[in-house]
Amino acid sequence: MNRFAYVEARLSPNESFVSRDNKVKIYDGDQKTDFEDGEVVLTTHRLFWGRPGEIARAAVTLCLPLSYVISVSEETTASNFFGRKTRIIMHLHPPASDKGPGPLDTSRATHIKLSGKNGLSVEFHSALRETLNARVWEILLTSETIINGVASSPTSEPANDRLARIQKRTGIGGIERHLQAKAKATDENIALAFQDLSVLMAMAKDMVEVSKTISSKIREQKGEISDDETVRFKSYLMSLGIDDPVTRDNFTSNSAYFSSLARQICEMLLDPIEEQGGMMSLADVYCRVNRARGLELLSPEDLLHACEQLSGPIRLRSFPSGARVLQLDSHDDDLIAVDTLEKVEAAESLAVEELAKQLGISLLLAKERLLVAERLGKVCRDESVEGLRFYPNLLLGRD
Amino acid sequence: MAEYPWPWQYNFPPFFTLQPHEETRQQQLEVWADLFLKYLKDKNRFSLSIGDQNSPLFHNESLKRRLSPEFVLTILGELERTGHANPLDKRRQEWQVYWFTLEDYGNMVYDWVQVTGQTNTICTLYEIASNEENSHLGFYGVDEAVLLSALRLLEEKGRCELIEMDGSHGVKFF
Numbered sequence: 001m002n003r004f005a006y007v008e009a010r011l012s013p014n015e016s017f018v019s020r021d022n023k024v025k026i027y028d029g030d031q032k033t034d035f036e037d038g039e040v041v042l043t044t045h046r047l048f049w050g051r052p053g054e055i056a057r058a059a060v061t062l063c064l065p066l067s068y069v070i071s072v073s074e075e076t077t078a079s080n081f082f083g084r085k086t087r088i089i090m091h092l093h094p095p096a097s098d099k100g101p102g103p104l105d106t107s108r109a110t111h112i113k114l115s116g117k118n119g120l121s122v123e124f125h126s127a128l129r130e131t132l133n134a135r136v137w138e139i140l141l142t143s144e145t146i147i148n149g150v151a152s153s154p155t156s157e158p159a160n161d162r163l164a165r166i167q168k169r170t171g172i173g174g175i176e177r178h179l180q181a182k183a184k185a186t187d188e189n190i191a192l193a194f195q196d197l198s199v200l201m202a203m204a205k206d207m208v209e210v211s212k213t214i215s216s217k218i219r220e221q222k223g224e225i226s227d228d229e230t231v232r233f234k235s236y237l238m239s240l241g242i243d244d245p246v247t248r249d250n251f252t253s254n255s256a257y258f259s260s261l262a263r264q265i266c267e268m269l270l271d272p273i274e275e276q277g278g279m280m281s282l283a284d285v286y287c288r289v290n291r292a293r294g295l296e297l298l299s300p301e302d303l304l305h306a307c308e309q310l311s312g313p314i315r316l317r318s319f320p321s322g323a324r325v326l327q328l329d330s331h332d333d334d335l336i337a338v339d340t341l342e343k344v345e346a347a348e349s350l351a352v353e354e355l356a357k358q359l360g361i362s363l364l365l366a367k368e369r370l371l372v373a374e375r376l377g378k379v380c381r382d383e384s385v386e387g388l389r390f391y392p393n394l395l396l397g398r399d
Numbered sequence: 400m401a402e403y404p405w406p407w408q409y410n411f412p413p414f415f416t417l418q419p420h421e422e423t424r425q426q427q428l429e430v431w432a433d434l435f436l437k438y439l440k441d442k443n444r445f446s447l448s449i450g451d452q453n454s455p456l457f458h459n460e461s462l463k464r465r466l467s468p469e470f471v472l473t474i475l476g477e478l479e480r481t482g483h484a485n486p487l488d489k490r491r492q493e494w495q496v497y498w499f500t501l502e503d504y505g506n507m508v509y510d511w512v513q514v515t516g517q518t519n520t521i522c523t524l525y526e527i528a529s530n531e532e533n534s535h536l537g538f539y540g541v542d543e544a545v546l547l548s549a550l551r552l553l554e555e556k557g558r559c560e561l562i563e564m565d566g567s568h569g570v571k572f573f
Contacts, residue, residue: 349412374419374420375420376420377420377422377423380413380416380418380420380423381413381416381418381419382412382413382415382416382464383416384412384415384416384463384464385463386463389412391411391412391413393413393420393423394408394411394413395408395411395413395414395418395423395426395427395430396422396423396426
């Protein structure tokens with residue numbers, strides 16, 4: 001206990017905070033002392049003990065330079081409330097002759113104990129061990145001697161470097177510093193990325209402008225470019241996007257917005273849906289519509305509402321399985337069933353994925369086709385460990 | 400034993416999956432129920448256990464298709480509805496299945512008794528079911544448990560009376 005000195009709780013240069021713990025009491029040897037319920041702070045060089053708040057105010061507190069510590073051990077005792085608690089025992093060198101005044105002038109004990117109501121936290125404990133192993137205070141001493149001995153010699157820099165490295169890696173503080181640096185780097189990266197994105201957005205607007213002017217020029221100067229090229233270029237532009245997408249801003253009421261959106265979707269998808277055999281899953285619709293709109297993207301909800309408004313040649317249809325598709329009005333379940341039956345008959349039996357492959361449609365649509373055919377009694381299913389297959393419905397047809 | 404003459408459906412994989420399409424399912428169940436009865440008649444068996452997964456009736460080995468226990472239960476339920484089957488336990492795992500309905504059996508036995516003039520005499524169940532002279536009749540070789548159920552039904556109608564002696568049954572017709 002007589003190794004402690006009264007010192008102001010301030011960090012010296014090169015010293016850094018490592019860990020802290022609360023409600024700690026100090027034992028002089030095995031004897032209890034009055035220093036109870038205090039706060040301990042561990043730095044790379046020293047161990048401070050102060051009454052609550054004292055260390056934060058940088059008041060004069062008890063201080064033990066870590067260079068006194070020979071070794072650390074621990075003892076486990078029964079705690080009042082929780083099963084067991086751990087005390088830290090620090091074995092110390094004899095006090096130096098030039099030590100400042102402390103709480104005790106003489107003590108026969110060569111060790112102190114740190115203890116708390118529930119023992120010291122595991123974090124503090126491991127931090128203490130790590131700090132003692134790092135022995136940062138010794139490096140400081142050697143680098144100081146080097147500086148003192150060979151003034152302004154460049155050899156001191158590597159030593160400082162090493163010190164900095166060790167400081168950086170030491171204890172919880174080190175880890176925290178590391179995390180902070182990482183977070184900062186991530187932040188910068190994100191900011192950079194968004195910068196790129198906004199540039200891209202600005203460019204995209206220009207691109208759309210350019211394509212519009214080109215298309216208007218083509219309209220004006222029909223003579224100069226051959227018809228064939230014009231048509232081709234126009235088709236490129238068409239596939240790039242809709243000239244004038246319907247946006248919410250232009251409408252005051254939702255229903256007007258949705259119904260005109262529905263009209264546009266209908267115009268746009270009529271041909272592709274016909275090409276696809278009369279049906280298109282909503283996921284495909286969503287992709288196609290938004291690809292055509294370019295910048296003015298639609299939310300899935302808006303698209304769905306608009307699709308619900310469809311009444312023209314295309315309609316939204318929900319299958320009993322819950323799958324939703326856009327479907328041509330002319331598209332007939334009976335027709336699908338007959339068509340699907342033909343496919344199944346040709347192959348003797350078909351699995352969903354085989355039909356999807358044959359027709360070049362999505363699995364979802366292939367399954368719906370087969371289910372439609374099944375609902376109409378054209379095909380029947382075979383469920384086994386090998387999966388789901390569909391056969392021509394001989395069960396009904398034969399006999 | 401010669402291979403049972405399975406119907407063509409037995410080699411049609413979807414036959415082993417309960418079809419969701421209403422009409423198809425009815426047709427399928429009908430074929431199954433018919434197959435169950437015919438198969439059991441051919442094997443002269445009167446009971447069926449759902450747990451008996453390896454019976455060729457439930458399991459087409461060459462096709463690698465099986466009837467699920469639920470499906471078997473559905474078929475037996477169908478048979479129960481038409482009066483050709485009866486569960487023997489509460490969990491509906493063991494079933495009594497018979498070619499004729501219990502009522503048919505009862506009537507046949509009663510007709511035979513009338514024709515042969517055995518009213519008011521006591522016969523044993525063995526005499527009824529295993530009498531060589533009856534081999535042309537529908538109830539020849541019937542399981543005694545099934546016969547007993549049929550006679551109980553007859554007893555309720557007051558046409559006979561069952562007598563129990565030494566663990567075996569006798570019956571007196573009126």
